[in-house]
Amino acid sequence: MSKECKRTPNYKCVICGNDMYIRPSAIKKSKGWGFACSKECGKINRSKHTIGLSNHQYGVKGERNASFKGHRKISTYGYVLIYIPEHPRANHAWYVFEHLLVMENHIGRPLKYYGFKNKNNEVCHHIDRDKQNNSIENLQLMTEVEHLKLHLMEDKERSLKAGRTRSKFNEEDVLLICEEYKKRLCNSIRVIYKI
Numbered sequence: 001m002s003k004e005c006k007r008t009p010n011y012k013c014v015i016c017g018n019d020m021y022i023r024p025s026a027i028k029k030s031k032g033w034g035f036a037c038s039k040e041c042g043k044i045n046r047s048k049h050t051i052g053l054s055n056h057q058y059g060v061k062g063e064r065n066a067s068f069k070g071h072r073k074i075s076t077y078g079y080v081l082i083y084i085p086e087h088p089r090a091n092h093a094w095y096v097f098e099h100l101l102v103m104e105n106h107i108g109r110p111l112k113y114y115g116f117k118n119k120n121n122e123v124c125h126h127i128d129r130d131k132q133n134n135s136i137e138n139l140q141l142m143t144e145v146e147h148l149k150l151h152l153m154e155d156k157e158r159s160l161k162a163g164r165t166r167s168k169f170n171e172e173d174v175l176l177i178c179e180e181y182k183k184r185l186c187n188s189i190r191v192i193y194k195i
Helices: 024-029 039-050 098-107 144-161 171-193
Strands: 072-074 080-083 095-097 122-126 139-143
Touching (some): 080 098, 095 098, 098 139, 122 144
Antiparallel strands (some): 122 139
């Protein structure tokens, strides 16, 4: 047999106004948000205080925001980001990948972008795989499909050199395929961009 709490209500839910009991010590420790009677009311209460007029940082972006870290930062994936709110490829926080800016500046036009993960998007490949080395000599312009194929071939080549063989091709075949692919890729980039 379960015991029901027979305490008299001493608090009203800040959202719906239902009567409920809250420990007096919890009321003393509260941060001024009030208490909610259910998960649904709790979600509404949290959103009222974190989004909109109750949040002193709401809608304040860039240098005016107290949490602004500067115009240049490193992403969680190791890429260099630059703060440019006007750029069409800027993310939700108005940062753009530095390697995209370097390549756009070099070719004199914006990179082609048809939407998230579209196979025809133009991307920049870091030749030495150092995501923070954004010199133009280290960047190679290609489509997402070409970039994926290049990385697959390089990874296969690297695993073969390390002695891990889980392929239907032998080592010589894969190395020949990689060399042929790299030649064709370089030639196609030269033709497309008239280099």
